[in-house]
Amino acid sequence: MSDDVLLRATDVVKSFASRRRVKGIRSLNTAVNGVSLEVKRGETLGIVGESGCGKSTLARCLVQLLPVTSGHVEFNGVELTTLSRRQLRPHRREMQLVFQDPYASLNPRRTVGDIVADPMRINKIGSDAEINARVRELFQTVGLDPTALRRYPHEFSGGQRQRIGIARSLSLNPSLVVADEPVSALDVSVQAQVLNLMTDLQDEFKLTYLFIAHDLGVVRHVSDRVGVMYLGEIVELGEAEALYETPLHPYTEALLSVVPELNDTDAPRRERIIISGDVPDPADRPTGCSFHPRCPVATDLCTTEKPDFVELRPGRFVACHHPRNLEAVAPIT
Amino acid sequence: MSPEETPTDAVLSVRDLSVSFATRQGVVRAVDGLSFDVGTKEVLGIVGESGSGKSVAMYSMLGLVRDANVSISGSVRFEGREILGLSDTEMQSVRGGEVGMIFQDPMTALTPVYTVGWQIVEQLRAHNDMTKKAAYVRATELLAEVGIPDPKSRVNHYPHEFSGGMRQRVVIAMALSCNPKLLIADEPTTALDVTTQAQILDLMGRLQAIHGSSIVIITHDMGVIAEIAHRVVVMYAGRPAEIGPELDVVRSARHPYTWGLLGAVPRADVKTRRLVTIPGNAVSPLEVPTGCAFAPRCQYRMDICAERPPLRGARDHLDACWLSDEQRLEIRSTVTVRGES
Ligand SMILES: Nc1ncnc2c1ncn2[C@@H]1O[C@H](COP(=O)(O)OP(=O)(O)OP(=O)(O)O)[C@@H](O)[C@H]1O
Ligand SMILES: Nc1ncnc2c1ncn2[C@@H]1O[C@H](COP(=O)(O)OP(=O)(O)OP(=O)(O)O)[C@@H](O)[C@H]1O
Ligand code: SF4
Ligand SMILES: [Mg+2]
Ligand SMILES: [Mg+2]
16 A cells, blocks of 8 residues: 555445335445545545435445445555454554544533543553643643633533544554544534634644535535535545536536525526435435436436546546536546 | 515515524524515525524425524515414415425435335415325326336335435425425525535426426525526625626625635636635624624724614615725735635
């Protein structure tokens, strides 16, 4: 594995037993359906997609909080999916999660100081005094007052709780931070504070981020590269600016066209492509391309044959039989 | 037009609406001096962050605040008639009849134990003289109108058999069932995905064009406002910070809070550099400053800001801030008010 890749996922599949029966048979809910991606050292890879498309499940599979059904996850060149719990432990420390809900992810009965100190205690890193000093330092790093160490989570606002979650995730000096909707529960003004903080921390500690969100603006803002998920699959992946300016997959194109825009310049608004219907049940996946029932440019081919996920333009991977806007992006030479 | 004058074509005219709750911790001033008009066929957006009083304002106008410790003052005129303080029965004929409502959570408006058809029929018959059969036919038509596939069979389904977006369509069908003059929607798309949000906003826009109703849409998303509202009220801590035509507010905002709000949004349509942040947290509704509510977080605060700024301005673009026009011009020329690159 080339040295600049920190994490590589190959054909990751995660299925849950579904309660639904399709044609009388208890079906499998394939929440993640063959995802391959690389996260490069020091970058932010954004994953964006609508509710239920499998973002959180993918994140959990990558950090080994959930066993994969099939596929491989390599971290720092080590295959993780075959390791025992004990063998995993040193790698787990390197990958930390920040969760969406700052309310639910902090133990209400522990002081915020303990919450941040716990990972260090569990991993027996340093003496009590060293841990205490480190907690104070972390509080300062994320912009919290260290005199508040003995308070409880409910005494903090949503934005402050998210800072506590971030401080906790940094306590073991991870190289990868997987943030699952870290700002979705916050008001815009507080969201901006937390996003700026995350950017600063990345520079300061040379962190690599896997940043998951459903908000397309947030993902564009933080990401170097972006993967777009639909129904458990990454349908398009590429450099963030290029992907947002010239989406190639019809789903990406439609998604970006309907994000409400401020229209504060004289540039014409992107023409809206309103896709009809709802996302299909992942337990009853369409044949061929998973997007075909809602795709405005689908053909017969799309209903029968699943498109491969291939590099259509430099660094841009797309799974579609009829990619859009190809003429607008320079081809691979 | 200043908010003191009542224009003749206003469908809804709100003057100095104030709503407070007596709680054990003290008095919560949820809404404090809100005034605005909604013209015929106009879409008015109310935008503000969590707790800024958007929902309480709407609920109090419609007599839906069910709290013994509430006190409401001011005036709310619907087609010239005062509706604040109407009795429950009088209010019931307004709600769901001439005024339709859409909520963030469609299940607020739906009962899980009845089919959606039954619920629309009840609504229709409560406000119109209609036979059951005619009402069922109309209910099916309404479902078709809001884009529910296969309405003839869907009319007999229960709410839980619909997806979130489909449920919101059903609620819109109910809200429209009596051809309301005014539609009030509280975060109608906040719980929905962007593609579903686009379907619903598109639907609301089309139906408004057909039925000619006026709309008040409450949201925390400036983008949604920019997409569908003609005019916008920016609320902060229960008070209007700025009111004006959507284009003017988005392109030449006057209030420092609006500047912060616009600059804080990471954009999908253009590359944003560092986001503008508003320092601190939202004020507690128990401790709203007596002067400008935004003063503790405002970087342009002056001595006079300890007094409450009046809502004033040129023509239809009003704001509550003590900064002079010259000061604002200077600020806007020296700082990035928006997060644009
Ligand atoms: N533990 C589980 N057991 C069964 N099904 C699950 C489980 N976790 C997730 N799923 C299913 O997997 C699919 C993907 O869910 P996931 O939570 O990963 O989506 P998501 O993209 O994170 O959505 P959201 O934006 O709502 O957080 C859904 O259909 C969900 O119901
Ligand atoms: N019954 C009540 N008793 C006391 N305080 C209340 C009551 N109802 C609402 N409030 C307070 O009034 C303020 C305004 O609340 P409101 O629900 O109108 O905010 P909002 O702008 O709709 O916020 P959101 O975006 O979160 O929906 C809040 O501080 C809220 O806590
Ligand atoms: S009145 Fe003063 S404190 Fe309030 S927004 Fe204007 S400058 Fe800032
Ligand atoms: Mg999730
Ligand atoms: Mg509300």
